[in-house]
Amino acid sequence: xxxxxxxxxxxxxxxxxxxxxxxxxxxxxxxxxxxxxxxxxxxxxxxxxxxxxxxxxxxxxxxxxxxxxxxxxxxxxxxxxxxxxxxxxxxxxxxxxxxxxxxxxxxxxxxxxxxxxxxxxxxxxxxxxxxxxxxxxxxxxxxxxxxxxxxxxxxxxxxxxxxxxxxxxxxxxxxxxxxxxxxxxxxxxxxxxxxxxxxxxxxxxxxxxxxxxxxxxxxxxxxxxxxxxxxxxxxxxxxxxxxxxxxxxxxxxxxxxxxxxxxxxxxxxxxxxxxxxxxxxxxxxxxxxxxxxxxxxxxxxxxxxxxxxxxxxxxxxxxxxxxxxxxxxxxxxxxxxxxxxxxxxxxxxxxxxxxxxxxxxxxxxxxxxxxxxxxxxxxxxxxxxxxxxxxxxxxxxxxxxxxxxxxxxxxxxxxxxxxxxxxxxxxxxxxxxxxxxxxxxxxxxxxxxxxxxxxxxxxxxxxxxxxxxxxxxxxxxxxxxxxxxxxxxxxxxxxxxxxxxxxxxxxxxxxxxxxxxxxxxxxxxxxxxxxxxxxxxxxxxxxxxxxxxxxxxxxxxxxxxxxxxxxxxxxxxxxxxxxxxxxxxxxxxxxxxxxxxxxxxxxxxxxxxxxxx
Amino acid sequence: xxxxxxxxxxxxxxxxxxxxxxxxxxxxxxxxxxxxxxxxxxxxxxxxxxxxxxxxxxxxxxxxxxxxxxxxxxxxxxxxxxxxxxxxxxxxxxxxxxxxxxxxxxxxxxxxxxxxxxxxxxxxxxxxxxxxxxxxxxxxxxxxxxxxxxxxxxxxxxxxxxxxxxxxxxxxxxxxxxxxxxxxxxxxxxxxxxxxxxxxxxxxxxxxxxxxxxxxxxxxxxxxxxxxxxxxxxxxxxxxxxxxxxxxxxxxxxxxxxxxxxxxxxxxxxxxxxxxxxxxxxxxxxxxxxxxxxxxxxxxxxxxxxxxxxxxxxxxxxxxxxxxxxxxxxxxxxxx
Numbered sequence: 001x002x003x004x005x006x007x008x009x010x011x012x013x014x015x016x017x018x019x020x021x022x023x024x025x026x027x028x029x030x031x032x033x034x035x036x037x038x039x040x041x042x043x044x045x046x047x048x049x050x051x052x053x054x055x056x057x058x059x060x061x062x063x064x065x066x067x068x069x070x071x072x073x074x075x076x077x078x079x080x081x082x083x084x085x086x087x088x089x090x091x092x093x094x095x096x097x098x099x100x101x102x103x104x105x106x107x108x109x110x111x112x113x114x115x116x117x118x119x120x121x122x123x124x125x126x127x128x129x130x131x132x133x134x135x136x137x138x139x140x141x142x143x144x145x146x147x148x149x150x151x152x153x154x155x156x157x158x159x160x161x162x163x164x165x166x167x168x169x170x171x172x173x174x175x176x177x178x179x180x181x182x183x184x185x186x187x188x189x190x191x192x193x194x195x196x197x198x199x200x201x202x203x204x205x206x207x208x209x210x211x212x213x214x215x216x217x218x219x220x221x222x223x224x225x226x227x228x229x230x231x232x233x234x235x236x237x238x239x240x241x242x243x244x245x246x247x248x249x250x251x252x253x254x255x256x257x258x259x260x261x262x263x264x265x266x267x268x269x270x271x272x273x274x275x276x277x278x279x280x281x282x283x284x285x286x287x288x289x290x291x292x293x294x295x296x297x298x299x300x301x302x303x304x305x306x307x308x309x310x311x312x313x314x315x316x317x318x319x320x321x322x323x324x325x326x327x328x329x330x331x332x333x334x335x336x337x338x339x340x341x342x343x344x345x346x347x348x349x350x351x352x353x354x355x356x357x358x359x360x361x362x363x364x365x366x367x368x369x370x371x372x373x374x375x376x377x378x379x380x381x382x383x384x385x386x387x388x389x390x391x392x393x394x395x396x397x398x399x400x401x402x403x404x405x406x407x408x409x410x411x412x413x414x415x416x417x418x419x420x421x422x423x424x425x426x427x428x429x430x431x432x433x434x435x436x437x438x439x440x441x442x443x444x445x446x447x448x449x450x451x452x453x454x455x456x457x458x459x460x461x462x463x464x465x466x467x468x469x470x471x472x473x474x475x476x477x478x479x480x481x482x483x484x485x486x487x488x489x490x491x492x493x494x495x496x497x498x499x500x501x502x503x504x505x506x507x508x509x510x511x512x513x514x515x516x517x518x519x520x521x522x523x524x525x526x527x528x529x530x531x532x533x534x535x536x537x538x539x540x541x542x543x544x545x546x547x548x549x550x551x552x553x554x555x556x557x558x559x560x561x562x563x564x565x566x567x568x569x570x571x572x573x574x575x576x577x578x579x580x581x582x583x584x585x586x587x588x589x590x591x592x593x594x595x596x597x598x599x600x601x602x603x604x605x606x607x608x609x610x611x612x613x
Numbered sequence: 614x615x616x617x618x619x620x621x622x623x624x625x626x627x628x629x630x631x632x633x634x635x636x637x638x639x640x641x642x643x644x645x646x647x648x649x650x651x652x653x654x655x656x657x658x659x660x661x662x663x664x665x666x667x668x669x670x671x672x673x674x675x676x677x678x679x680x681x682x683x684x685x686x687x688x689x690x691x692x693x694x695x696x697x698x699x700x701x702x703x704x705x706x707x708x709x710x711x712x713x714x715x716x717x718x719x720x721x722x723x724x725x726x727x728x729x730x731x732x733x734x735x736x737x738x739x740x741x742x743x744x745x746x747x748x749x750x751x752x753x754x755x756x757x758x759x760x761x762x763x764x765x766x767x768x769x770x771x772x773x774x775x776x777x778x779x780x781x782x783x784x785x786x787x788x789x790x791x792x793x794x795x796x797x798x799x800x801x802x803x804x805x806x807x808x809x810x811x812x813x814x815x816x817x818x819x820x821x822x823x824x825x826x827x828x829x830x831x832x833x834x835x836x837x838x839x840x841x842x843x844x845x846x847x848x849x850x851x852x853x854x855x856x857x858x859x860x861x862x863x864x865x866x867x868x869x870x871x872x873x874x875x876x877x878x879x880x881x882x883x884x885x886x887x888x889x890x891x892x893x894x895x896x897x898x899x900x901x902x903x904x905x906x907x908x909x910x911x912x913x914x915x916x917x918x919x920x921x922x923x924x925x926x927x928x929x930x931x932x933x934x935x936x937x938x939x940x941x942x943x944x945x946x947x948x949x
Binding site: 034037038040188191229231233234235236237247250251254259261263280281282283284286288290291292294295298299300301302303304305306307308310324325327328332418419421455456457458459460461462463464465466467468476477 | 626628655656657658659660662665672673675676677678679680681682683686689690691692693694695696697698700701718719722921924925928929932934935936937938940941944945946947948949
């Protein structure tokens with residue numbers, strides 16, 4: 001085992017906090033990453049937690065992790081492996097044995113590294129480090145539990161309650177390790193526990209003691225200093241994808257001058273969108289927590305008929321349940337945003353893990369010819385932009401839009417520069433341009449082919465819509481064969497026309513290279529980092545990343561045709577590749593797929609792609 | 614200033630009505646036109662939501678805003694309409710299959726929330742549009758295409774679901790009795806909260822005669838009781854029969870016999886929160902007891918849409934966050 005005791009200057013570092021799901025690792029990680037962001041670092045975080053709320057204490061099933069990647073350069077991913085791993089018990093060590101970099105620091109609570117702890121974690125010996133074959137690491141053994149108890153000795157807390165604060169001792173130590181002043185952390189804690197002054201005092205005491213502990217013992221490990229980022233000046237916060245989706249919808253409703261409505265049923269990992277919007281009664285957001293997924297979308301369809309910006313949020317199993325109602329929105333032609341925060345599937349699958357395997361369901365998962373717009377966000381912060389654009393397209397083109405995100409960007413956070421709505425395009429609900437005596441519910445805008453959205457309460461424009469096929473202008477029920485063909489065609493063309501209103505596909509990296517990586521949605525950070533790494537090593541490589549899936553950008557065929565080797569990388573069995581093959585002629589697509597409930601790692605992409613270069 | 618007044622014709626669309634000749638829905642539709650004219654909300658402020666089934670075609674025949682949706686979901690869609698714009702008068706027309714089978718979950722939860730919508734439940738005890746399968750209200754033993762040896766299922770009584778789910782308004786009528794239908798629909802419209810009007814409806818093709826015992830005025834006089842708020846529960850040609858409570862059950866008595874006078878008869882109170890008697894009344898099926906018609910339950914409780922709007926106003930009066938820009942101001946952020 002190597003030992004060193006120096007300050008290392010770093011451009012970037014990856015820290016992973018891991019412990020029992022009751023150990024407060026998510027809070028610890030969030031505080032540390034926010035603290036770093038305030039100090040001028042870029043951040044990207046990724047929580048990795050079990051589906052169980054409290055699995056048996058000390059077992060592998062209950063291990064909850066939070067990884068943060070911080071640095072002075074553009075940080076695109078939460079990082080592959082950790083430079084510093086903080087483990088609260090032997091199970092957390094075992095669960096993360098492959099998540100630590102060679103030479104990295106493992107800080108562990110020596111008070112939990114005992115026979116009972118080893119047994120719960122399934123170790124056969126009393127030396128977990130040897131048993132796991134961990135050699136090239138720096139160990140920092142800290143009596144976290146004992147020190148926390150000592151820190152709170154004499155306070156009102158019994159020792160069991162006191163132990164709950166040991167995550168703050170760990171946070172104090174990590175702040176010392178990274179030369180972070182802890183006063184900002186105290187500010188955050190003060191806000192979080194403002195209504196629980198005793199817990200606040202205890203947490204701050206333990207945090208400060210943890211910091212001083214590191215200082216005093218001069219632990220024989222390296223400490224780190226990370227330079228400030230030189231990103232664009234401005235006001236920033238850290239935001240996760242679910243919150244950014246909620247904010248994007250609020251912004252779009254305001255811009256369009258519409259009331260925002262959400263109908264939703266609790267489902268992991270999408271529920272935070274509902275939580276965020278339910279808390280925004282101050283802005284007038286109306287949220288129904290519905291009796292089931294179908295009612296979630298049905299109430300939203302009703303709200304859209306009544307003239308609101310209507311949204312339903314869900315994850316894969318919920319999207320399946322909503323299929324028939326989505327078809328109604330397609331058929332009746334109503335604006336609707338359906339947010340699908342994808343998770344591991346099929347069926348209940350891996351609720352807390354990430355995957356991109358709902359793509360084909362979003363594109364095709366309905367009866368009949370049922371086209372709609374599909375958009376995918378690619379980073380936690382651009383969930384704001386694509387939620388905004390999904391709402392804009394839904395409203396202006398009078399169509400349902402499915403916005404795909406996933407567990408990785410929904411729960412992961414990134415730095416977000418607070419936007420000004422002046423920088424965002426106007427959203428104009430298409431109202432009838434003719435007098436009520438001439439108006440018919442399926443008259444269309446000649447450019448976009450949308451019908452006009454007239455809502456109950458408007459004098460003179462009474463009309464009826466529905467799920468039955470209808471006459472192409474009057475909206476009256478029609479089973480005429482030619483009319484049906486016409487309506488099927490016009491619903492498809494309306495969606496295709498959206499391509500005239502979205503950006504063209506651009507290439508990142510070496511445009512002139514032979515090899516093109518193709519991705520969509522949440523894999524953007526990993527793909528771009530892989531491209532950067534390959535280019536730094538002198539390789540020529542390009543990336544085409546898609547946010548607009550249906551319709552594809554107008555120049556997709558032309559751009560993709562320029563490359564002789566195209567590798568479509570996605571976290572599913574090859575769904576986007578399958579889709580591209582159906583849309584793009586004369587191009588051969590190779591695939592790199594991973595379906596492990598985890599995001600890509602940059603290194604696996606670099607290794608795989610290098611073989612082509 | 615006088616309010617605009619409407620005639621039934623104002624609510625009639627120009628669409629050809631496509632039900633089978635003799636269908637009970639024609640009478641229900643006429644009652645609706647009359648009721649809406651009497652209620653006096655303008656067609657532009659009225660939204661008619663329906664699901665799938667014969668009765669659900671009704672939205673096309675109304676000169677209001679109308680939405681013919683998908684099977685079972687009309688209650689949820691109507692809920693969304695009302696929450697999005699509580700100023701609208703929202704009506705849902707639905708059948709026993711649409712409302713109580715595929716849509717049962719939405720139905721009970723609308724009642725639980727007491728959202729202010731008016732549900733007219735056309736109960737013909739059969740699936741008509743799919744050509745004659747038994748429904749959740751078909752009587753046990755009914756022989757249909759999907760129960761060739763008689764259904765072995767126990768039927769729902771819609772009223773039991775309504776009371777069990779916390780429903781605040783329940784009325785019953787029969788298709789051919791247009792005056793009573795108009796009267797209870799108007800009461801349903803006045804009620805704040807989820808109102809359900811069960812219309813016993815004859816399906817002339819697949820379940821003809823299901824309500825034969827009450828199909829004529831003469832039969833209704835003997836076999837039904839039209840309940841009126843605050844009035845004694847009397848029925849029969851000369852109001853010679855009355856209802857009394859006998860233990861936990863209702864009993865028909867003859868006025869003037871065994872010393873029974875009009876004063877011994879129960880007085881109808883639709884407004885009492887306890888639904889014990891409402892349930893007993895709704896459960897009467899004849900022949901010893903009359904089938905209850907009219908407004909059986911009409912209880913005042915806060916509605917979901919009112920509560921939601923009130924909560925929004927309350928939060929708004931205590932918050933400085935009014936816009937997206939205010940929201941950004943209110944969150945943790947820092948200068949870089």
